[in-house]
Amino acid sequence: MEQQPESVFTAGLSARVELTVSDSDTAQAVGSGDVPVLGTPRALALAEAATVAATASRMPPGMTTVGLRVELDHRAPTPIGRTVVAQARLAKVDGRRLLFEVTVTDGDTTVAEGRVERVLVDRHRFVERATQSS
Structure with missing residues (x-):
């Protein structure tokens, strides 16, 4: 019998990942601006990780x-060489939907914060559908 997401994932699960900002993480490098600071897409990718x-x-x-859905406020610039920490906490489980609260910080400074919603899927079926529709 397949386990339901509610029994596998519980609110409060959390994790953190770190990134030392390099040239390839900047807004200039990822095409989201022309300044040499952490690009918003890179901050979001870190939060999703x-x-x-x-x-x-x-x-x-x-x-x-x-x-499935992302809401992110990018509040402060982070220069090359600084280390940012992304933290995610599972705030709500609704069937197969998982709602996370995320923050990205540089020391005591909140660089970005928001919410990321993900949905639980069968990996094989998902990839199969994605490749058939192209």
Whole structure:
């Protein structure tokens, strides 16, 4: 019998990931601006990596999560050489939907914060559908 997400994932699961900002992480490099600071897409990718890490140890075999919705406020610039920490906390489980609260910080400074919603899917079926529709 397949486990329901509610029994596998519980509110409060969390994880953190770190990144030392390099030239390839800047707005200039990722095409989201022309300044040499952490680009918003890179901050978001780091926050999403934290959400994936938060569920990794409890992920049922053959399943994965995919991004569904993102809300992110990028509040402060981070120059090259600084280390940012993304933290994700699972705030709510609604069926197969997982809602995370995320923050990206540089020391005591909140660089970005928001919410990431992911949905639990069968990995094989998801990839199969994605490749058939192209």
